[in-house]
Amino acid sequence: MKVVIIGAVACGTRAACRLKRLRPDAEIIMIDKDDFISYGACLLPYYLTGDIFNIDEIRTTSFRAIRDAEFFKNCKGVITLTKTLAEEIDRQKKVVKVKYLENNKTEEIPYDKLVLATGAVPKVPLFPGVDLEGVFTLSNAYNAKKIREKLEEGKVENVVIIGAGFIGLEILEAFTEAWGVSVTVLEYFPQVLPRLIDPFLSRIVENNLRKKGIKLILNARIKEIVGENRKVKGVKTEDNFYPADLIILATGVRPNNELAKKAGLLVSPFTGGIVVNERLQTSDPDIYAGGDCIEVIHILTGKKILMPQGSLANKQGRIIATNIAGGYARFKGTVGSFILKCYDMSIGGCGLSYGVACSEGFDAMYAINVQHERAHIFSYGGSYYSLIFDKKTNKVLGFQSIGPFTDGTLARLHAIASILPYKPSVEDLVELELAYSPPFNTALDPINITAHIAENLIYGRFKPIEWDEVLNRLKNEDPNLLVIDVRTPEEFRPMKDKYPNWINVPYNEIRSKIKTFPKDKDLVIVCSLGARSYEVSRIFYHEGYERVYIPMGGVSLVSAWGEDIK
Ligand SMILES: Cc1cc2nc3c(=O)[nH]c(=O)nc-3n(C[C@H](O)[C@H](O)[C@H](O)COP(=O)(O)OP(=O)(O)OC[C@H]3O[C@@H](n4cnc5c(N)ncnc54)[C@H](O)[C@@H]3O)c2cc1C
Secondary structure, three states: OEEEEEOOOOHHHHHHHHHHHHOOOOEEEEEOOOOOOOOOHHHHHHHHHOOOOOHHHHHEOOOOOEOOHHHHHHHHOOEEEOOEEEEEEEOOOOEEEEEEOOOOEEEEEEOOEEEEOOOEEEOOOOOOOOOOEOEEEOOOHHHHHHHHHHHHOOOOOEEEEEOOOHHHHHOHHHHHHHOOOEEEEEOOOOOOOOOOOOHHHHHHHHHHHHHOOOEEEOOOOEEEEEEEOOEEEEEEEOOOEEEOOEEEEOOOEEEOOHHHHHOOOOEOOOOOOEOOOOOOEOOOOOEEEOHHHEOEEEOOOOOEEOOOOHHHHHHHHHHHHHHHOOOOOOOOOEOOOEEEEEOOEEEEEEEOOHHHHHHOOOOEEEEEEEEEOOOHHHOOOEEEEEEEEEOOOOEEEEEEEEEEOOOHHHHHHHHHHHHHHHOOEHHHHHHOOOOOOOOOOOOOOHHHHHHHHHHHHHOOOOOEOOHHHHHHHHHOOOOOEEEEEOOOOOOOOOOOOOOOOEEEOOHHHHHHHHHHOOOOOEEEEEOOOOHHHHHHHHHHHHOOOOOEEEOOOHHHHHHHHOOOOO
Protein backbone atom coordinates (compact mmCIF):
# COMPACT_ATOMS: atom_id res chain seq x y z
CA MET A 1 0.00 0.00 0.00
CA LYS A 2 1.35 3.39 -1.01
CA VAL A 3 0.18 6.30 1.11
CA VAL A 4 0.97 9.93 0.40
CA ILE A 5 0.46 12.54 3.11
CA ILE A 6 0.47 16.25 2.28
CA GLY A 7 1.44 18.36 5.30
CA ALA A 8 3.98 17.25 7.90
CA VAL A 9 3.26 19.10 11.12
CA ALA A 10 0.59 17.78 13.51
CA CYS A 11 -2.09 15.75 11.72
CA GLY A 12 0.19 14.55 8.91
CA THR A 13 3.04 13.26 11.08
CA ARG A 14 0.64 11.68 13.59
CA ALA A 15 -1.08 9.81 10.72
CA ALA A 16 2.23 8.75 9.15
CA CYS A 17 3.84 7.36 12.29
CA ARG A 18 0.79 5.47 13.53
CA LEU A 19 0.10 4.03 10.10
CA LYS A 20 3.67 2.75 9.87
CA ARG A 21 3.25 1.11 13.29
CA LEU A 22 -0.02 -0.53 12.24
CA ARG A 23 1.09 -1.41 8.72
CA PRO A 24 4.89 -1.71 8.64
CA ASP A 25 4.56 -2.88 5.04
CA ALA A 26 2.99 0.42 3.90
CA GLU A 27 5.14 2.78 1.85
CA ILE A 28 4.50 6.22 3.29
CA ILE A 29 5.61 9.48 1.72
CA MET A 30 5.08 12.77 3.56
CA ILE A 31 5.30 15.98 1.59
CA ASP A 32 5.75 19.48 2.96
CA LYS A 33 6.65 22.71 1.25
CA ASP A 34 8.65 23.74 4.31
CA ASP A 35 11.73 22.04 5.73
CA PHE A 36 10.90 22.88 9.35
CA ILE A 37 8.38 20.14 10.04
CA SER A 38 6.73 18.24 12.89
CA TYR A 39 6.93 21.12 15.33
CA GLY A 40 4.68 22.34 18.10
CA ALA A 41 3.17 25.58 16.79
CA CYS A 42 1.52 25.85 20.21
CA LEU A 43 5.01 26.45 21.62
CA LEU A 44 5.70 29.49 19.45
CA PRO A 45 4.48 32.01 22.08
CA TYR A 46 7.08 30.55 24.47
CA TYR A 47 9.80 30.91 21.88
CA LEU A 48 8.93 34.60 21.81
CA THR A 49 9.09 34.82 25.61
CA GLY A 50 12.54 33.21 25.54
CA ASP A 51 11.40 30.24 27.67
CA ILE A 52 12.45 28.29 24.61
CA PHE A 53 15.88 29.51 23.65
CA ASN A 54 16.52 27.68 20.38
CA ILE A 55 13.75 27.26 17.80
CA ASP A 56 14.82 23.61 17.29
CA GLU A 57 13.48 22.83 20.76
CA ILE A 58 9.95 23.05 19.40
CA ARG A 59 10.64 20.08 17.13
CA THR A 60 12.57 17.79 19.43
CA THR A 61 11.33 14.57 20.98
CA SER A 62 11.40 14.00 24.74
CA PHE A 63 14.70 12.19 24.13
CA ARG A 64 16.11 15.25 22.35
CA ALA A 65 16.09 13.98 18.76
CA ILE A 66 15.22 16.58 16.14
CA ARG A 67 12.19 15.56 14.13
CA ASP A 68 13.44 16.28 10.61
CA ALA A 69 13.30 14.28 7.38
CA GLU A 70 16.25 12.11 8.50
CA PHE A 71 14.51 11.32 11.80
CA PHE A 72 11.34 10.22 10.01
CA LYS A 73 13.36 8.08 7.58
CA ASN A 74 15.61 6.43 10.14
CA CYS A 75 13.34 6.14 13.17
CA LYS A 76 9.89 5.96 11.67
CA GLY A 77 10.47 4.43 8.23
CA VAL A 78 8.60 7.31 6.61
CA ILE A 79 10.00 9.08 3.54
CA THR A 80 9.67 12.84 3.90
CA LEU A 81 10.01 15.23 1.02
CA THR A 82 10.54 18.71 2.39
CA LYS A 83 10.68 21.91 0.34
CA THR A 84 8.27 20.11 -1.91
CA LEU A 85 5.03 21.72 -2.95
CA ALA A 86 2.02 19.54 -3.78
CA GLU A 87 0.57 21.46 -6.71
CA GLU A 88 -2.25 19.25 -7.89
CA ILE A 89 -3.99 15.96 -7.30
CA ASP A 90 -5.03 13.89 -10.31
CA ARG A 91 -7.71 11.67 -8.82
CA GLN A 92 -8.19 9.68 -12.04
CA LYS A 93 -4.53 8.73 -12.29
CA LYS A 94 -4.19 8.70 -8.47
CA VAL A 95 -1.07 10.83 -8.48
CA VAL A 96 0.05 13.96 -6.66
CA LYS A 97 1.90 16.43 -8.87
CA VAL A 98 4.73 17.98 -6.89
CA LYS A 99 7.33 20.67 -7.47
CA TYR A 100 10.70 20.47 -5.70
CA LEU A 101 11.16 24.04 -4.59
CA GLU A 102 14.96 23.92 -4.57
CA ASN A 103 15.31 23.10 -8.28
CA ASN A 104 11.75 23.69 -9.63
CA LYS A 105 11.65 20.13 -10.99
CA THR A 106 8.26 18.45 -11.04
CA GLU A 107 7.21 14.86 -10.55
CA GLU A 108 4.08 12.74 -10.21
CA ILE A 109 3.89 10.67 -7.03
CA PRO A 110 1.38 7.82 -7.15
CA TYR A 111 -0.83 6.88 -4.20
CA ASP A 112 -3.34 4.25 -3.16
CA LYS A 113 -4.51 6.40 -0.28
CA LEU A 114 -3.92 10.13 0.11
CA VAL A 115 -4.10 12.26 3.26
CA LEU A 116 -4.63 16.01 3.20
CA ALA A 117 -3.17 17.60 6.32
CA THR A 118 -2.59 21.00 4.79
CA GLY A 119 -3.54 22.98 7.88
CA ALA A 120 -4.71 26.56 7.91
CA VAL A 121 -3.49 29.88 6.60
CA PRO A 122 -3.74 33.19 8.45
CA LYS A 123 -6.74 35.39 7.69
CA VAL A 124 -5.11 38.61 6.60
CA PRO A 125 -7.42 41.64 6.96
CA LEU A 126 -8.17 43.73 3.89
CA PHE A 127 -7.13 47.17 5.16
CA PRO A 128 -4.19 48.90 3.43
CA GLY A 129 -0.65 48.42 4.72
CA VAL A 130 -0.77 44.75 5.75
CA ASP A 131 2.13 44.07 3.39
CA LEU A 132 4.48 46.64 4.97
CA GLU A 133 7.81 45.61 6.48
CA GLY A 134 7.27 44.94 10.18
CA VAL A 135 3.81 43.35 9.87
CA PHE A 136 3.73 39.68 10.82
CA THR A 137 1.46 36.78 11.56
CA LEU A 138 2.58 34.19 14.09
CA SER A 139 1.53 31.34 11.85
CA ASN A 140 4.73 29.31 11.66
CA ALA A 141 8.25 28.90 12.98
CA TYR A 142 9.80 31.11 10.28
CA ASN A 143 7.67 34.07 11.25
CA ALA A 144 8.34 33.46 14.94
CA LYS A 145 12.07 33.56 14.20
CA LYS A 146 11.74 36.80 12.27
CA ILE A 147 9.72 38.39 15.08
CA ARG A 148 12.26 37.38 17.70
CA GLU A 149 15.18 38.57 15.56
CA LYS A 150 13.48 41.94 15.29
CA LEU A 151 13.03 42.08 19.08
CA GLU A 152 16.65 41.02 19.60
CA GLU A 153 17.84 43.95 17.47
CA GLY A 154 16.54 46.12 20.33
CA LYS A 155 14.83 48.60 18.06
CA VAL A 156 11.25 47.71 18.86
CA GLU A 157 9.52 50.10 21.23
CA ASN A 158 5.87 49.80 20.35
CA VAL A 159 4.01 46.68 19.31
CA VAL A 160 0.44 46.67 18.08
CA ILE A 161 -1.39 43.36 18.19
CA ILE A 162 -4.46 43.26 16.02
CA GLY A 163 -6.95 40.79 17.47
CA ALA A 164 -7.57 39.79 21.10
CA GLY A 165 -8.37 36.17 20.41
CA PHE A 166 -6.55 33.06 21.53
CA ILE A 167 -3.15 33.81 19.98
CA GLY A 168 -3.30 37.59 20.50
CA LEU A 169 -3.66 37.08 24.26
CA GLU A 170 -1.10 34.26 24.51
CA ILE A 171 1.73 36.35 23.10
CA LEU A 172 1.26 39.54 25.14
CA GLU A 173 3.47 38.36 27.95
CA ALA A 174 6.39 37.87 25.57
CA PHE A 175 6.41 41.49 24.53
CA THR A 176 5.81 43.21 27.86
CA GLU A 177 7.60 40.89 30.29
CA ALA A 178 10.43 39.41 28.22
CA TRP A 179 11.20 42.33 25.94
CA GLY A 180 9.84 45.30 27.90
CA VAL A 181 8.11 46.85 24.93
CA SER A 182 4.84 48.69 25.15
CA VAL A 183 1.84 46.92 23.65
CA THR A 184 -1.46 48.12 22.23
CA VAL A 185 -4.14 45.56 21.45
CA LEU A 186 -6.77 46.53 18.91
CA GLU A 187 -9.87 44.35 18.99
CA TYR A 188 -12.85 44.79 16.67
CA PHE A 189 -15.38 43.29 19.07
CA PRO A 190 -16.45 44.88 22.39
CA GLN A 191 -14.60 42.21 24.38
CA VAL A 192 -11.51 40.00 24.35
CA LEU A 193 -11.88 36.34 23.31
CA PRO A 194 -15.13 37.07 21.47
CA ARG A 195 -17.55 34.11 21.25
CA LEU A 196 -15.19 32.01 23.41
CA ILE A 197 -16.06 33.52 26.76
CA ASP A 198 -18.88 35.77 27.92
CA PRO A 199 -18.48 39.43 28.90
CA PHE A 200 -18.93 38.69 32.61
CA LEU A 201 -15.65 36.78 32.42
CA SER A 202 -13.89 38.66 29.61
CA ARG A 203 -14.05 41.84 31.72
CA ILE A 204 -11.84 40.14 34.31
CA VAL A 205 -9.25 39.46 31.62
CA GLU A 206 -9.56 42.99 30.24
CA ASN A 207 -9.02 44.52 33.67
CA ASN A 208 -5.98 42.32 34.26
CA LEU A 209 -4.48 43.28 30.92
CA ARG A 210 -4.89 46.97 31.69
CA LYS A 211 -3.24 46.39 35.06
CA LYS A 212 -0.31 44.82 33.21
CA GLY A 213 0.09 48.03 31.25
CA ILE A 214 -1.51 46.84 28.00
CA LYS A 215 -3.35 49.54 26.11
CA LEU A 216 -6.48 47.60 25.21
CA ILE A 217 -8.78 49.18 22.65
CA LEU A 218 -12.07 47.37 22.16
CA ASN A 219 -14.49 48.20 19.31
CA ALA A 220 -11.42 49.29 17.31
CA ARG A 221 -12.17 50.25 13.70
CA ILE A 222 -8.91 50.06 11.81
CA LYS A 223 -8.59 52.21 8.68
CA GLU A 224 -5.02 51.36 7.66
CA ILE A 225 -1.54 50.38 8.69
CA VAL A 226 0.62 53.39 8.05
CA GLY A 227 4.22 53.16 6.83
CA GLU A 228 7.17 55.23 5.75
CA ASN A 229 9.68 53.98 3.20
CA ARG A 230 7.77 50.66 3.24
CA LYS A 231 8.41 50.32 7.00
CA VAL A 232 5.53 50.20 9.40
CA LYS A 233 4.92 53.32 11.52
CA GLY A 234 1.61 52.61 13.22
CA VAL A 235 -2.06 51.86 12.91
CA LYS A 236 -4.73 54.39 12.10
CA THR A 237 -8.20 53.72 13.46
CA GLU A 238 -11.34 55.77 12.88
CA ASP A 239 -10.48 57.97 15.84
CA ASN A 240 -6.82 57.53 16.73
CA PHE A 241 -3.28 56.65 15.68
CA TYR A 242 -1.23 54.01 17.48
CA PRO A 243 2.53 54.11 16.79
CA ALA A 244 4.17 50.76 16.13
CA ASP A 245 7.45 49.40 14.85
CA LEU A 246 6.09 45.85 14.94
CA ILE A 247 2.56 44.69 14.21
CA ILE A 248 1.19 41.21 14.76
CA LEU A 249 -1.94 40.21 12.90
CA ALA A 250 -3.69 37.79 15.22
CA THR A 251 -6.89 37.81 13.25
CA GLY A 252 -7.55 34.09 12.99
CA VAL A 253 -6.98 31.41 10.39
CA ARG A 254 -8.91 29.81 7.56
CA PRO A 255 -8.65 26.26 6.22
CA ASN A 256 -6.00 25.69 3.59
CA ASN A 257 -8.37 24.12 1.05
CA GLU A 258 -6.75 25.09 -2.27
CA LEU A 259 -5.55 21.62 -3.26
CA ALA A 260 -8.84 20.02 -2.26
CA LYS A 261 -10.85 22.56 -4.26
CA LYS A 262 -8.63 22.14 -7.29
CA ALA A 263 -9.06 18.38 -7.08
CA GLY A 264 -12.86 18.76 -7.08
CA LEU A 265 -13.30 17.50 -3.52
CA LEU A 266 -16.27 18.76 -1.56
CA VAL A 267 -15.36 21.94 0.34
CA SER A 268 -17.98 23.72 2.43
CA PRO A 269 -19.04 27.06 0.95
CA PHE A 270 -19.96 28.18 4.49
CA THR A 271 -16.94 27.29 6.58
CA GLY A 272 -14.35 26.77 3.83
CA GLY A 273 -13.39 23.49 5.50
CA ILE A 274 -12.89 20.28 3.54
CA VAL A 275 -15.99 18.12 4.03
CA VAL A 276 -15.29 14.74 5.62
CA ASN A 277 -17.34 11.89 7.05
CA GLU A 278 -16.88 10.45 10.54
CA ARG A 279 -14.02 8.28 9.31
CA LEU A 280 -12.40 11.46 7.96
CA GLN A 281 -12.79 10.45 4.33
CA THR A 282 -13.38 13.29 1.90
CA SER A 283 -15.90 13.05 -0.94
CA ASP A 284 -13.31 10.76 -2.56
CA PRO A 285 -13.11 7.66 -0.31
CA ASP A 286 -9.41 7.15 -1.11
CA ILE A 287 -8.58 10.64 0.11
CA TYR A 288 -8.67 11.42 3.83
CA ALA A 289 -8.32 14.82 5.46
CA GLY A 290 -7.75 16.03 9.01
CA GLY A 291 -6.49 18.92 11.12
CA ASP A 292 -7.07 22.60 10.54
CA CYS A 293 -8.12 22.10 6.89
CA ILE A 294 -11.40 20.31 7.66
CA GLU A 295 -14.74 21.33 9.11
CA VAL A 296 -16.07 19.36 12.09
CA ILE A 297 -19.40 18.88 13.80
CA HIS A 298 -20.09 20.74 17.02
CA ILE A 299 -21.58 18.03 19.20
CA LEU A 300 -23.95 20.40 21.02
CA THR A 301 -25.41 22.22 18.04
CA GLY A 302 -24.96 19.57 15.35
CA LYS A 303 -23.60 22.34 13.12
CA LYS A 304 -20.42 22.24 11.07
CA ILE A 305 -17.73 24.55 12.39
CA LEU A 306 -13.98 25.15 12.18
CA MET A 307 -11.98 24.16 15.24
CA PRO A 308 -8.30 24.70 14.41
CA GLN A 309 -6.70 23.09 17.45
CA GLY A 310 -3.55 21.01 17.74
CA SER A 311 -5.35 18.63 20.08
CA LEU A 312 -7.88 17.75 17.37
CA ALA A 313 -5.31 17.66 14.55
CA ASN A 314 -3.35 14.98 16.42
CA LYS A 315 -6.46 13.02 17.28
CA GLN A 316 -7.64 13.11 13.69
CA GLY A 317 -4.24 12.00 12.36
CA ARG A 318 -4.51 8.93 14.55
CA ILE A 319 -8.04 8.16 13.34
CA ILE A 320 -7.00 8.50 9.71
CA ALA A 321 -4.13 6.05 10.25
CA THR A 322 -6.42 3.49 11.89
CA ASN A 323 -8.89 3.69 9.02
CA ILE A 324 -6.28 3.49 6.27
CA ALA A 325 -4.75 0.48 8.05
CA GLY A 326 -8.10 -1.30 7.76
CA GLY A 327 -9.47 -0.53 11.21
CA TYR A 328 -12.57 1.43 12.12
CA ALA A 329 -12.22 4.70 13.97
CA ARG A 330 -14.54 7.69 14.04
CA PHE A 331 -14.22 11.36 14.81
CA LYS A 332 -17.59 12.18 16.28
CA GLY A 333 -17.15 15.92 16.65
CA THR A 334 -15.94 18.61 18.97
CA VAL A 335 -17.22 20.20 22.16
CA GLY A 336 -14.97 23.18 21.52
CA SER A 337 -12.56 22.81 24.44
CA PHE A 338 -9.80 25.36 24.70
CA ILE A 339 -7.36 26.62 27.31
CA LEU A 340 -4.74 29.33 27.28
CA LYS A 341 -2.28 31.03 29.54
CA CYS A 342 -2.38 34.81 29.56
CA TYR A 343 0.15 36.23 32.05
CA ASP A 344 -0.76 34.66 35.40
CA MET A 345 -4.26 33.65 34.29
CA SER A 346 -5.53 30.34 32.97
CA ILE A 347 -8.53 30.85 30.75
CA GLY A 348 -10.51 27.89 29.49
CA GLY A 349 -13.87 26.79 28.25
CA CYS A 350 -15.86 24.10 26.50
CA GLY A 351 -19.26 23.85 24.90
CA LEU A 352 -21.10 27.06 24.08
CA SER A 353 -20.72 30.47 25.64
CA TYR A 354 -23.95 32.05 26.88
CA GLY A 355 -23.98 34.47 23.94
CA VAL A 356 -23.47 31.72 21.37
CA ALA A 357 -26.01 29.44 23.08
CA CYS A 358 -28.66 32.19 22.87
CA SER A 359 -27.86 32.89 19.23
CA GLU A 360 -28.13 29.15 18.51
CA GLY A 361 -31.71 29.26 19.78
CA PHE A 362 -31.22 27.66 23.20
CA ASP A 363 -33.24 29.00 26.12
CA ALA A 364 -29.95 29.53 27.89
CA MET A 365 -29.14 30.70 31.38
CA TYR A 366 -25.88 30.89 33.30
CA ALA A 367 -24.66 30.44 36.84
CA ILE A 368 -21.56 32.24 38.08
CA ASN A 369 -19.43 30.97 40.91
CA VAL A 370 -16.43 32.77 42.40
CA GLN A 371 -14.37 30.82 44.89
CA HIS A 372 -10.91 29.64 45.80
CA GLU A 373 -10.07 26.63 43.64
CA ARG A 374 -8.61 24.83 46.69
CA ALA A 375 -8.84 25.21 50.48
CA HIS A 376 -8.17 28.92 51.04
CA ILE A 377 -4.94 28.34 52.99
CA PHE A 378 -3.49 26.64 49.89
CA SER A 379 -5.06 29.04 47.41
CA TYR A 380 -3.11 30.80 44.67
CA GLY A 381 -6.02 33.17 44.09
CA GLY A 382 -9.68 33.32 43.22
CA SER A 383 -11.25 31.42 40.37
CA TYR A 384 -14.28 32.35 38.33
CA TYR A 385 -16.58 29.72 36.89
CA SER A 386 -19.59 29.98 34.67
CA LEU A 387 -21.94 27.16 33.77
CA ILE A 388 -24.28 27.64 30.84
CA PHE A 389 -27.36 25.46 30.70
CA ASP A 390 -30.70 25.14 28.97
CA LYS A 391 -33.64 26.29 31.08
CA LYS A 392 -36.10 23.92 29.39
CA THR A 393 -34.09 20.71 29.57
CA ASN A 394 -31.58 21.59 32.33
CA LYS A 395 -28.88 20.21 30.01
CA VAL A 396 -25.40 21.65 30.34
CA LEU A 397 -24.44 23.71 27.30
CA GLY A 398 -21.08 25.08 28.28
CA PHE A 399 -18.53 25.89 30.93
CA GLN A 400 -15.93 28.63 31.26
CA SER A 401 -13.33 29.31 33.87
CA ILE A 402 -10.62 31.82 34.70
CA GLY A 403 -8.18 31.04 37.45
CA PRO A 404 -4.58 31.45 38.53
CA PHE A 405 -1.84 29.77 36.52
CA THR A 406 -2.22 26.36 38.16
CA ASP A 407 -3.77 23.12 36.89
CA GLY A 408 -7.08 23.95 38.61
CA THR A 409 -8.77 25.50 35.60
CA LEU A 410 -7.66 22.67 33.35
CA ALA A 411 -8.86 20.02 35.83
CA ARG A 412 -12.41 21.42 35.91
CA LEU A 413 -12.44 21.98 32.18
CA HIS A 414 -11.33 18.40 31.51
CA ALA A 415 -13.96 16.98 33.84
CA ILE A 416 -16.76 18.81 32.08
CA ALA A 417 -15.44 18.48 28.53
CA SER A 418 -15.13 14.73 28.96
CA ILE A 419 -18.81 14.29 29.82
CA LEU A 420 -20.23 17.04 27.59
CA PRO A 421 -20.62 14.72 24.56
CA TYR A 422 -22.98 12.61 26.68
CA LYS A 423 -25.26 15.63 27.24
CA PRO A 424 -25.15 15.82 31.06
CA SER A 425 -27.77 17.76 33.02
CA VAL A 426 -27.07 20.25 35.80
CA GLU A 427 -28.16 17.51 38.20
CA ASP A 428 -25.46 15.21 36.82
CA LEU A 429 -22.87 17.82 37.76
CA VAL A 430 -24.39 18.20 41.22
CA GLU A 431 -23.98 14.45 41.62
CA LEU A 432 -20.51 14.23 40.09
CA GLU A 433 -18.20 12.49 42.53
CA LEU A 434 -14.85 14.25 42.51
CA ALA A 435 -11.82 13.41 44.61
CA TYR A 436 -10.94 15.82 47.39
CA SER A 437 -7.99 16.88 49.47
CA PRO A 438 -7.51 20.47 50.74
CA PRO A 439 -4.27 21.22 48.81
CA PHE A 440 -6.16 20.46 45.58
CA ASN A 441 -9.72 21.62 45.99
CA THR A 442 -12.64 22.06 48.35
CA ALA A 443 -14.78 19.29 49.86
CA LEU A 444 -17.40 20.11 47.31
CA ASP A 445 -15.39 20.79 44.21
CA PRO A 446 -16.00 24.13 42.43
CA ILE A 447 -17.76 22.10 39.72
CA ASN A 448 -20.29 20.84 42.28
CA ILE A 449 -20.75 24.31 43.76
CA THR A 450 -21.24 25.93 40.36
CA ALA A 451 -23.85 23.26 39.60
CA HIS A 452 -25.55 23.97 42.97
CA ILE A 453 -25.90 27.62 41.97
CA ALA A 454 -27.36 26.55 38.62
CA GLU A 455 -29.75 24.18 40.37
CA ASN A 456 -30.86 26.94 42.76
CA LEU A 457 -31.56 29.12 39.74
CA ILE A 458 -33.53 26.35 38.04
CA TYR A 459 -35.68 25.85 41.13
CA GLY A 460 -36.14 29.61 41.59
CA ARG A 461 -34.49 29.58 45.00
CA PHE A 462 -33.04 33.02 44.37
CA LYS A 463 -33.63 35.78 41.86
CA PRO A 464 -30.52 36.87 39.93
CA ILE A 465 -29.86 40.44 38.88
CA GLU A 466 -27.10 41.63 36.55
CA TRP A 467 -24.29 43.59 38.18
CA ASP A 468 -24.52 46.11 35.33
CA GLU A 469 -28.12 46.87 36.26
CA VAL A 470 -27.21 47.24 39.93
CA LEU A 471 -24.30 49.57 39.13
CA ASN A 472 -26.42 51.72 36.82
CA ARG A 473 -29.16 52.06 39.36
CA LEU A 474 -26.65 52.84 42.10
CA LYS A 475 -25.03 55.51 39.95
CA ASN A 476 -28.46 57.01 39.21
CA GLU A 477 -29.42 56.83 42.91
CA ASP A 478 -32.58 54.92 42.03
CA PRO A 479 -34.93 55.39 45.03
CA ASN A 480 -36.42 51.94 44.42
CA LEU A 481 -33.12 50.20 45.07
CA LEU A 482 -31.40 49.29 48.30
CA VAL A 483 -28.15 47.33 48.26
CA ILE A 484 -27.59 45.41 51.48
CA ASP A 485 -23.96 44.46 51.90
CA VAL A 486 -23.80 41.62 54.43
CA ARG A 487 -20.03 41.47 54.75
CA THR A 488 -18.41 42.04 58.13
CA PRO A 489 -16.80 45.43 58.90
CA GLU A 490 -13.31 43.89 58.51
CA GLU A 491 -14.05 42.92 54.92
CA PHE A 492 -15.51 46.01 53.32
CA ARG A 493 -14.80 49.60 52.58
CA PRO A 494 -18.00 51.59 53.33
CA MET A 495 -19.69 52.46 50.03
CA LYS A 496 -22.30 54.81 51.52
CA ASP A 497 -20.41 57.95 50.47
CA LYS A 498 -20.15 56.77 46.91
CA TYR A 499 -23.58 55.16 46.65
CA PRO A 500 -26.26 56.46 49.08
CA ASN A 501 -28.41 53.40 48.33
CA TRP A 502 -25.76 51.02 49.69
CA ILE A 503 -25.93 49.98 53.35
CA ASN A 504 -23.87 47.52 55.35
CA VAL A 505 -25.65 45.11 57.65
CA PRO A 506 -23.31 42.30 58.67
CA TYR A 507 -24.50 38.78 58.01
CA ASN A 508 -24.82 37.93 61.70
CA GLU A 509 -27.23 40.85 62.30
CA ILE A 510 -29.65 40.13 59.48
CA ARG A 511 -31.95 37.76 61.38
CA SER A 512 -32.39 40.18 64.29
CA LYS A 513 -33.02 43.16 61.96
CA ILE A 514 -35.10 41.37 59.34
CA LYS A 515 -38.32 43.28 60.06
CA THR A 516 -36.62 46.66 59.58
CA PHE A 517 -36.02 46.46 55.82
CA PRO A 518 -38.44 48.04 53.35
CA LYS A 519 -40.73 45.73 51.39
CA ASP A 520 -41.47 48.30 48.68
CA LYS A 521 -37.92 48.47 47.29
CA ASP A 522 -35.73 46.11 45.30
CA LEU A 523 -33.35 44.67 47.87
CA VAL A 524 -30.05 43.58 46.35
CA ILE A 525 -28.02 41.41 48.70
CA VAL A 526 -24.27 41.40 48.21
CA CYS A 527 -21.37 39.74 49.94
CA SER A 528 -17.86 38.85 48.95
CA LEU A 529 -18.47 35.76 46.79
CA GLY A 530 -22.21 35.11 46.83
CA ALA A 531 -22.68 32.32 49.37
CA ARG A 532 -23.80 34.55 52.25
CA SER A 533 -26.03 36.61 49.93
CA TYR A 534 -27.83 33.41 49.00
CA GLU A 535 -28.34 32.39 52.59
CA VAL A 536 -29.56 35.87 53.54
CA SER A 537 -31.90 35.99 50.53
CA ARG A 538 -33.52 32.78 51.78
CA ILE A 539 -34.23 34.47 55.13
CA PHE A 540 -35.83 37.41 53.32
CA TYR A 541 -37.99 35.19 51.08
CA HIS A 542 -39.09 33.25 54.15
CA GLU A 543 -40.16 36.51 55.79
CA GLY A 544 -42.35 37.33 52.81
CA TYR A 545 -40.00 39.67 50.96
CA GLU A 546 -40.37 39.13 47.22
CA ARG A 547 -38.23 41.87 45.69
CA VAL A 548 -34.93 40.34 46.79
CA TYR A 549 -32.15 39.85 44.25
CA ILE A 550 -28.57 38.59 44.07
CA PRO A 551 -25.90 39.68 41.60
CA MET A 552 -23.96 36.45 41.09
CA GLY A 553 -20.25 36.38 41.85
CA GLY A 554 -20.55 38.89 44.71
CA VAL A 555 -18.38 41.95 45.08
CA SER A 556 -15.36 39.89 44.02
CA LEU A 557 -16.67 39.67 40.47
CA VAL A 558 -17.21 43.40 39.91
CA SER A 559 -14.03 44.31 41.66
CA ALA A 560 -12.23 41.88 39.29
CA TRP A 561 -13.81 43.86 36.44
CA GLY A 562 -12.04 46.93 37.84
CA GLU A 563 -15.11 48.58 39.40
CA ASP A 564 -14.20 50.65 42.42
CA ILE A 565 -16.04 48.41 44.87
CA LYS A 566 -13.97 46.68 47.46
C1 LIG B 1 1.00 30.51 17.82
C2 LIG B 1 0.08 29.32 17.84
C3 LIG B 1 -0.32 28.80 19.07
C4 LIG B 1 -1.19 27.72 19.12
N1 LIG B 1 -1.56 27.22 20.33
C5 LIG B 1 -2.37 26.14 20.39
C6 LIG B 1 -2.72 25.56 21.63
O1 LIG B 1 -2.28 26.03 22.70
N2 LIG B 1 -3.55 24.49 21.64
C7 LIG B 1 -4.01 23.93 20.48
O2 LIG B 1 -4.73 22.91 20.55
N3 LIG B 1 -3.68 24.44 19.28
C8 LIG B 1 -2.89 25.53 19.20
N4 LIG B 1 -2.53 26.04 17.97
C9 LIG B 1 -3.10 25.45 16.75
C10 LIG B 1 -2.28 24.24 16.26
O3 LIG B 1 -0.95 24.60 16.12
C11 LIG B 1 -2.87 23.77 14.93
O4 LIG B 1 -4.20 23.42 15.16
C12 LIG B 1 -2.11 22.59 14.35
O5 LIG B 1 -0.79 22.91 14.05
C13 LIG B 1 -2.79 22.12 13.07
O6 LIG B 1 -2.09 21.04 12.55
P1 LIG B 1 -2.26 20.58 11.04
O7 LIG B 1 -1.42 19.38 10.88
O8 LIG B 1 -3.68 20.49 10.70
O9 LIG B 1 -1.72 21.78 10.15
P2 LIG B 1 -0.43 22.68 10.21
O10 LIG B 1 0.23 22.62 11.50
O11 LIG B 1 -0.87 24.02 9.70
O12 LIG B 1 0.52 22.03 9.11
C14 LIG B 1 0.18 22.02 7.76
C15 LIG B 1 1.43 21.78 6.94
O13 LIG B 1 1.03 21.54 5.60
C16 LIG B 1 1.96 22.13 4.72
N5 LIG B 1 1.30 22.32 3.41
C17 LIG B 1 0.13 22.96 3.19
N6 LIG B 1 -0.17 22.93 1.87
C18 LIG B 1 0.83 22.26 1.26
C19 LIG B 1 1.10 21.90 -0.09
N7 LIG B 1 0.26 22.22 -1.07
N8 LIG B 1 2.22 21.21 -0.35
C20 LIG B 1 3.08 20.88 0.64
N9 LIG B 1 2.88 21.19 1.93
C21 LIG B 1 1.78 21.87 2.23
C22 LIG B 1 2.31 23.42 5.42
O14 LIG B 1 3.56 23.92 4.96
C23 LIG B 1 2.36 22.99 6.88
O15 LIG B 1 3.68 22.64 7.24
C24 LIG B 1 -1.66 27.14 17.90
C25 LIG B 1 -1.24 27.65 16.66
C26 LIG B 1 -0.38 28.73 16.63
C27 LIG B 1 0.05 29.28 15.29
